[in-house]
Amino acid sequence: MMTERQLLIVEDDEAFARTLKRSFERRGYDVLLADSLERVTALLTTNRPGFAVVDLKLGPQSGLACVAALHAHDPAMLIVVLTGFASIATAVEAIKLGATNYLAKPSNTDDIEAAFARSGGNPATPLAPRPTSIKTLEWEHIHEVLKDSDFNISEAARRLGMHRRTLARKLDKRQVR
The missing domain is CATH 3.40.50.2300 (Response regulator)
Structure with a gap:
């Protein structure tokens, strides 16, 4: 239908x-x-x-x-x-x-x-006025690793070289709902 x-x-x-x-x-x-x-x-x-x-x-x-x-x-x-x-x-x-x-x-x-x-792109979109911060880069890297590990927190923490609880706390701090 x-x-x-x-x-x-x-x-x-x-x-x-x-x-x-x-x-x-x-x-x-x-x-x-x-x-x-x-x-x-x-x-x-x-x-x-x-x-x-x-x-x-x-x-x-x-x-x-x-x-x-x-x-x-x-x-x-x-x-x-x-x-x-x-x-x-x-x-x-x-x-x-x-x-x-x-x-x-x-x-x-x-x-x-x-x-x-807004399905088409806009070539007139202004460029970001300042470079990305270290915290934003870290956040993006964490999410890239999460995606690569199929959103498995334990596996992502292992790949990032951090404790699972540390990663969970970082995700809870910045989570958007």
Whole structure:
């Protein structure tokens, strides 16, 4: 089934998924929900959504696999990655895999709809006025290692050469929700 305003929300947090669903339905979208790559694949056999919102971290899975599957299914689909674990490394990978935009949580329905509208790049975007700080570089490196270890905190801590609790504390300090 194909509708012009069909939206697929891929989110493992049931409460957040239901809230997003209701909000988008009030705006006239036909909303489908999935919580894993397997559920996405099953839904794509009978549906062809034009829009998707994908959480970057789906339990033990990475939402990047869902982005790749959605883009392979329909390259014209507008896909927004929504995450509480934002980093430059995952943003770049999401865009390479077919996402049209990448938003850090907390983001609301207005932010997501605006991201759908901004599917093209803007060459007039100003360059950052100052270089990246050491803390930001550390944060991005941690998230790159987390992504490479499939978001397994113990494995990421081992690869970073730090104690698992130290890494968990660093993640709790900077986590965006």
